[in-house]
Amino acid sequence: MTKPLVFVVAAALMDAQDRVLLARRPEGKSMAGLWEFPGGKVESGETPEAALCRELKEELQVEAAPGDLQSFNFASFDYPKFHLFMPLYILRVWKGEPVPLEGQAIEWVKPTDLKTYPAPPADIPLFEALSERF
Numbered sequence: 001m002t003k004p005l006v007f008v009v010a011a012a013l014m015d016a017q018d019r020v021l022l023a024r025r026p027e028g029k030s031m032a033g034l035w036e037f038p039g040g041k042v043e044s045g046e047t048p049e050a051a052l053c054r055e056l057k058e059e060l061q062v063e064a065a066p067g068d069l070q071s072f073n074f075a076s077f078d079y080p081k082f083h084l085f086m087p088l089y090i091l092r093v094w095k096g097e098p099v100p101l102e103g104q105a106i107e108w109v110k111p112t113d114l115k116t117y118p119a120p121p122a123d124i125p126l127f128e129a130l131s132e133r134f
């Protein structure tokens with residue numbers, strides 16, 4: 001049996017000091033307690049960029065424009081039950097102060113400190129790429 005391919009889009013919101021916004025997955029979700037990039041699954045009929053803007057509004061009350069999402073990197077990771085394909089965009093421009101609307105903790109993190117945050121395995125190379133670049 002082949003595993004499902006799950007298409008998730010994620011954003012590294014970066015502030016003027018190049019700090020990155022991480023969100024902690026709440027209790028009750030898979031991988032609870034791990035720190036991840038805001039984002040979520042692309043729904044049928046959506047572009048990846050529209051899906052990410054929708055997720056940012058739902059999770060963080062942040063308004064972003066698809067054209068402000070800059071492609072940065074991607075994860076292609078084989079989890080036991082599915083294969084994750086997850087483009088990561090950098091976002092530096094948005095409207096509103098991020099508010100955690102889904103019970104998640106959020107933190108602004110210096111790229112070089114990302115490695116100290118426990119994260120889903122798919123995210124580790126993305127944390128490394130950000131800390132090398134910024």
Ligand SMILES: Nc1nc2c([nH]c(=O)n2[C@H]2C[C@H](O)[C@@H](COP(=O)(O)OP(=O)(O)OP(=O)(O)O)O2)c(=O)[nH]1
Pocket residue numbers: 008009010029030031035036037038039040041084120121122123
């Ligand atoms: N948003 C986000 N998801 C990630 C990251 N890294 C990573 O492995 N994932 C996985 C966790 C989930 O399996 C999936 C995203 O699903 P989701 O955010 O739409 O919904 P969910 O947590 O309720 O998903 P699920 O565990 O119920 O499948 O991608 C990341 O950095 N950000």
